[in-house]
Amino acid sequence: xxxxxxxxxNRVVTAAVLLIGNEILSGRTKDANLNYIAQRxxxxxxxxxxxxxxxxxxxxxxxxxRALQARVDYLFTTGGIGPTHDDxxxxxxxxxxxxxxxxxxxxxxxxxxxxxxxxNPARLRMAxxxxxxxxxxxxxxxxxxxxxxxVYVLAGIPKIMQAMFESLAPGxxxxxxxxxxxxEVDLPESVIAAVLTDAQASFADQLDIGSYPxxxxxxxxxxxxxxxxxxxxxxxxxxxxxxxxxNLGGRVEERT
Amino acid sequence: xxxxxxxxxNRVVTAAVLLIGNEILSGRTKDANLNYIAQRxxxxxxxxxxxxxxxxxxxxxxxxxRALQARVDYLFTTGGIGPTHDDxxxxxxxxxxxxxxxxxxxxxxxxxxxxxxxxNPARLRMAxxxxxxxxxxxxxxxxxxxxxxxVYVLAGIPKIMQAMFESLAPGxxxxxxxxxxxxEVDLPESVIAAVLTDAQASFADQLDIGSYPxxxxxxxxxxxxxxxxxxxxxxxxxxxxxxxxxNLGGRVEERT
Numbered sequence: 001x002x003x004x005x006x007x008x009x010n011r012v013v014t015a016a017v018l019l020i021g022n023e024i025l026s027g028r029t030k031d032a033n034l035n036y037i038a039q040r041x042x043x044x045x046x047x048x049x050x051x052x053x054x055x056x057x058x059x060x061x062x063x064x065x066r067a068l069q070a071r072v073d074y075l076f077t078t079g080g081i082g083p084t085h086d087d088x089x090x091x092x093x094x095x096x097x098x099x100x101x102x103x104x105x106x107x108x109x110x111x112x113x114x115x116x117x118x119x120n121p122a123r124l125r126m127a128x129x130x131x132x133x134x135x136x137x138x139x140x141x142x143x144x145x146x147x148x149x150x151v152y153v154l155a156g157i158p159k160i161m162q163a164m165f166e167s168l169a170p171g172x173x174x175x176x177x178x179x180x181x182x183x184e185v186d187l188p189e190s191v192i193a194a195v196l197t198d199a200q201a202s203f204a205d206q207l208d209i210g211s212y213p214x215x216x217x218x219x220x221x222x223x224x225x226x227x228x229x230x231x232x233x234x235x236x237x238x239x240x241x242x243x244x245x246x247n248l249g250g251r252v253e254e255r256t
Numbered sequence: 257x258x259x260x261x262x263x264x265x266n267r268v269v270t271a272a273v274l275l276i277g278n279e280i281l282s283g284r285t286k287d288a289n290l291n292y293i294a295q296r297x298x299x300x301x302x303x304x305x306x307x308x309x310x311x312x313x314x315x316x317x318x319x320x321x322r323a324l325q326a327r328v329d330y331l332f333t334t335g336g337i338g339p340t341h342d343d344x345x346x347x348x349x350x351x352x353x354x355x356x357x358x359x360x361x362x363x364x365x366x367x368x369x370x371x372x373x374x375x376n377p378a379r380l381r382m383a384x385x386x387x388x389x390x391x392x393x394x395x396x397x398x399x400x401x402x403x404x405x406x407v408y409v410l411a412g413i414p415k416i417m418q419a420m421f422e423s424l425a426p427g428x429x430x431x432x433x434x435x436x437x438x439x440e441v442d443l444p445e446s447v448i449a450a451v452l453t454d455a456q457a458s459f460a461d462q463l464d465i466g467s468y469p470x471x472x473x474x475x476x477x478x479x480x481x482x483x484x485x486x487x488x489x490x491x492x493x494x495x496x497x498x499x500x501x502x503n504l505g506g507r508v509e510e511r512t
Contacts, residue, residue: 022464022466023466023468023481024290024291024294024307025294025303025304025305025306025307026294026298026304026434026483027291027292027293027294027295027296027297027298027304028466028468028481029468030291031290031291034280034287034309035280035283035286035287036283037283038280038281038282038283039283040283041283042282042283047281048281048282048283049281049311049316050281050308050309050310050311050316051280051281051308051309052306052307052308052309053290053306053307053308054306055305055306056466060305060306082445082446082467082469083445083446083449084445084448084449084452084453084467085449085452085453085456085457085465085467086456086465086466086467120446120447121449121450122445122446122447122449122450123446125449126446157469178282189338189339189340189378190338190339190376190378190379190382191376191378192340193339193340193341193377193378193381194377194378196340196341196342197340197341200341200342201341208278209341209342210278210279210284210312210342211338211340211341211342212279212284212285213338213413225279225284227282
């Protein structure tokens with residue numbers, strides 16, 4: 001993943017996330033990877049459009065990979081690339097993209113160098129990739145992730161997943177970054193709804209207005225988050241919403 | 257949702273979760289609902305087989321609802337049922353199940369009683385359901401969720417979502433509960449992998465063996481979680497795995 005990031009395209013660049021693991025669906029583990037990838041994609045000007053969680057089940061993984069990779073620029077998967085019997089992600093990705101699963105010579109060399117004479121079949125299991133995959137560096141524990149086509153296969157352990165993501169981030173190409181500004185107002189959502197509806201209608205697709213009620217320390221109110229790829233549109237949207245909220249008697253503050 | 261829980265069926269009862277909201281995909285909000293529902297489903301003998309996260313986008317929501325509701329017994333959605341313009345879940349569910357969206361008379365009565373002369377169009381927006389929906393009680397802030405066919409539509413705010421889930425939990429019918437027992441061993445995953453593979457192969461579908469490496473306080477090791485609907489199978493599986501791990505020189509402890 002060493003190529004420099006090409007120029008930013010004008011079109012919207014999209015991504016999806018596929019979290020793989022029985023432990024998330026049984027409730028044993030609370031996923032921490034989706035939020036990390038979501039924030040980093042937003043930073044990079046990549047719009048995350050969908051996420052799915054599936055079990056360690058071949059049919060479910062293959063179906064989800066095929067469905068998602070066809071509709072986004074980048075598909076990130078997490079989980080299922082360790083050394084045990086329930087780590088079947090590499091097998092499933094190979095099947096989904098229609099390539100043979102091989103022992104990747106570069107990955108094998110990395111693992112042999114790392115484990116020395118402690119290498120064993122389970123550890124070599126982590127060298128398997130679809131034919132033609134490029135490795136994704138794992139600076140934490142060596143066993144690499146890999147990319148094949150537009151599918152980026154990352155570890156499930158958050159610390160390792162994050163290191164892998166950061167090792168490939170410089171090569172990810174985002175679109176125009178989505179800028180955001182946020183207001184807080186001390187009125188309930190159901191009082192300010194009409195102001196937001198009108199503002200959203202008048203800016204249409206140029207601006208996305210989100211409304212998030214909060215309660216903290218005895219106070220309550222709403223965070224209004226505005227997003228646009230254009231800073232002027234964002235400023236005009238912010239002024240429109242703030243004026244509308246003040247006309248309702250709200251105390252409005254921009255959050256930075 | 258007042259009917260008593262019918263008898264437990266022998267077959268596997270399944271569920272899916274659909275999280276609806278731009279804020280999860282942008283990384284602004286860290287979802288807390290999936291893990292809650294996952295744990296409660298496991299408690300109730302319901303197997304969560306898939307989860308998806310989609311944006312506040314009609315086409316995406318309708319497609320996901322249709323895909324998921326066709327393959328599980330229970331589909332739980334969270335988010336998008338508040339009073340603002342970006343709350344479009346009720347509209348989308350109505351479209352997905354092919355019913356007209358109406359102002360539900362019972363929901364309207366609840367909201368009018370709660371808000372009195374503070375009722376307004378935004379608040380009445382929260383009374384809209386597909387025709388034929390049954391309401392799900394919201395003991396926190398009145399505005400109800402609803403059920404239509406096998407789709408259970410819950411709020412996105414965790415405290416309200418949890419209260420709604422608990423108000424309907426007595427009416428959910430699980431299958432044979434999935435029992436679990438767990439061991440910890442002080443060996444790395446790649447050393448114990450063969451033992452787990454062999455145990456999984458010999459118990460096949462009767463037992464599910466998961467392997468979760470951990471590092472804490474200078475120590476490291478693996479939690480091995482065994483799951484089965486049959487307690488004898490679980491006990492035999494546990495003994496098989498524990499013997500195998502001790503033969504490798506591991507210190508094995510059952511976690512309770």
